[in-house]
Amino acid sequence: MKLVIDNRTVEAPEGTTILDAARHSGVAIPSLCSHPELTPYGGCRLCIVEVEGMRGFPTACTTRAEEGMTVRTVTAEIRQLRREVLQLILSEHPASCLMCEEAEACASFQTTIRKAGVTTGCRTCTNDGRCDLQEVVESVGLEEIAYPIYYRNIPVEKDDPFYDRDYNLCILCGRCVRICQEVRMNGTLAFKQRGRRTTIGPAFDRSHLEAGCEFCGACLSVCPTGTLGEKGRKWAGAPDATTASACPFCGLACDLQILARKDTIIGTLPPDTGTCSGGTLCVKGRFCVPEAANHPDRLAGPAARVEGGVLGVPMEEAIQRAAGLLKGVEGGAFAMLLSPDLSLEDLWVAGRFAREVMKSDRLASTAVEALGPAVGPFLEVAAGNRLADIGESDCIVAVGADFSYGFSPIALRIMAEARSGRRYIRVGAIEDPTAKLARESHPHPLAQESAFLEHLIASAHRPLFVLGPDVLFPDNAEAVLAAVRNFTRSGRAKALALLPHHNLFGLAALLGDTLERGASALLNDGAIRVLYCLENLPGGPRPAAVSVIHQSPFRPPASSADLVLPAAGMGEAPGTVLTLDGQPAVVRQAVGPRGTALPDWKILSAIATAMGRTDFNYADAGEIRREMPPSFALKPLRSLEGQTRGPAAAPPANQPFLLHRRPPYESFRGVALNALVPGFADLLPSGHIAINPGDAARLGTTDGDIVRVEAGGAAAEFPVKPSPRLTPGTLVLIHADPSARFPSNPCAVNLRRR
Amino acid sequence: MGALTWPADARPEVERLLKTYPRRRAALLPLLHLAQRIWGHVTDDAVALCAETVECSPADARGTASFYSMYHTHAPGRPHIRVCTNVSCQIRGADELLRVCERALGIKAGQTTPDGKFSLEEAECLGACDRAPLLMVNDDYVGPVDQGQVEALLKK
CATH class of the missing domain: 3.30.70.20 (Alpha-Beta Plaits)
Structure with missing residues (x-):
């Protein structure tokens, strides 16, 4: 299709608007309400144009381009109208950042009232310098507003x-x-x-x-x-x-x-x-x-524990101290804890360091242990992950997937499918944003898991199970996952497991069959003399190791480590991770490391070199990548038999609430996200009982009131957090130690106001 | 989600309205009117119920209800008085009329007298410019009126 815009013949596909056709051919039309991702709106009236044979001034964003059209986007009259329209828009917008007599001088000199060599300029709006409105005012050429500004x-x-x-x-x-x-x-x-x-x-x-x-x-x-x-x-x-x-x-x-x-x-x-x-x-x-x-707990330099306190030391000395601590420690006396947020390069060098330098295969992760005993079958199902399955299935069943504050791209794809008529079923405790589009919603099954899931997909030809991290924590998680695994093995259904950590596949590739080895069992066997915590510091009391080396972007709790090595943080080092569909994703460096911090692999290589090794002299992450066998950077294929526990009992009548517990698995480099980011703690706080607002009102409690949670003989007290995401009768507790204090998960409990 | 449901005798009307339009969403306005007839004004629960019925977000339904002045978000008085202050009425002294009403009732536009009897509203065009300046008492036009007539009317 051809049309003429400003005396130029331009080509445009059928069905586009005049605005799109103009922009594609390089003609700029000012506009404020239009956006490439949104349907045309015609609200701001700035994109008015003249179309030959059409009355008045149609808006380019809502008028369809047609064959042979003649459009003029800039005439004296249009310019005048646009200035008028923009003045009306701005009559309710404080304009000191848009129009100022000093604007020209300010840009070049930035006046200051202080007799000092600093430049200030006004700071009247936080959006100054990245504002569409400023750009439009400039392109329309508005220099003053005739109307009084209504605040x-x-x-x-x-x-x-x-x-x-x-x-x-x-x-x-x-x-x-x-x-x-x-x-x-x-x-x-x-x-x-x-x-x-x-x-x-x-x-x-x-x-x-x-x-x-x-x-x-x-x-x-x-x-x-x-x-x-x-x-x-x-x-x-x-x-x-x-x-x-x-x-x-x-x-x-x-x-x-x-x-x-x-x-x-x-x-x-x-x-x-x-x-x-x-x-x-x-x-x-x-x-x-x-x-x-930029967390205040970021480490800027290494520190060593000395008699009477902690001493900041230069990096070279810290490396020597680490080499000293590790000297003569071999085999079972050395253990390393690793975070599933580390890059493949870091993991590869860490694995070489532990196995080749320290001659130890005692590698584990407390973050993986926190995911519970069902993590094996979960990862086996995840090995078959294909994001394209969402669009190719005729029935999507989400189990334990809470899309409120995570996995948004998956949620948006599922919702788009559900909107176009695809059958979508939800199984889980939390009412997330996808709930309104679900054909059916069920609570987590407490018994006969396999039959229940089979019933849900009975009429489907190509069903897909989407498994969220919350599927891992109920007592019958292994039974649910075994059922899903049987469906995927027999080809009856496909599954997509949503991995809660950045590089869980990478860690699984490094640890292999020892992935599920409990970190706490490893720590408590008394043989360990040096524990190397690679962005994975176990909570609770100091582990029974003679010396603890802590390497992380973040400061560890006081007196928990003998040597602290600062690692590069978010965006400070390049690397690769395996995404949940097994594709490598590249993390690029955006800024320099904080203080004397170094990438994890660089610190480990420096220690190995200080210990006399000559084969740890990598120049950059790319060299490590070239050394890794191709199989390491591939989605691990696993085949693990999980045990199956019996189904949980139905809740008794005098305990009307069902309490679901889970660990704070949203984490960054081994630290819970709700401990790092206060705003995230407002959404998903640890140690709070999340409750339906109606239930909270019936109990006479508001945000922060303490309630007593009773189950059988056990009782504990927590503050409440009303949340519209919970259905009546459901409670969720995010807690670092999910096994503590309650007999089962989920657990029928009674709730009382203290 | 809401605690409210449609009363049994209103259900056929709800079904009829939903079937009247090609898209469910289009039934929002008549459903809001229905809710207002049933509960006296469009309460928050009623708006949430209408939103659930037509499958739109509560924010969307509330926004729609607040756009149109014929929906009451608070219980109106009996009588409910609307004073038009659009162009035709304004030229013929509507602003003054509104002030007379406010003085006589002791309330501002948009408020209800403390005894709940009278409520006053500054209205957009009521569609009877030939009778400007005009006000509405419940569902009846009164106009053209002058200040004296309004004062007399309010005393009644």
């Missing part, structure tokens, strides 16, 4: 985690509302009222947290103004470097852009089109990266 005086909303909302800056373009409804299929946001009283927000004056917001930040990514401000980087300014990398928080390793300024990570964005992409990240990838990367 709406709406209080700034600051109560929810991760982002503040100042609707005095809002121009009501509706991008946030549309991305929340159309792309994220969440529906937390809508327009309220009308005319000059129009605002944006959830229904019934609820907070975003109460309204079921996932804090995915898509609204923030598409906002053309400074209305929505990321708490963590509000005044950080525009980034000076952007690096395409992968998210470090789970086995999906989503693509993301790391934004840095002055060699510090200030934020992340979904991939692709600069500041304007809506994207599919979850709250972890969208908001938690800078806080984890």
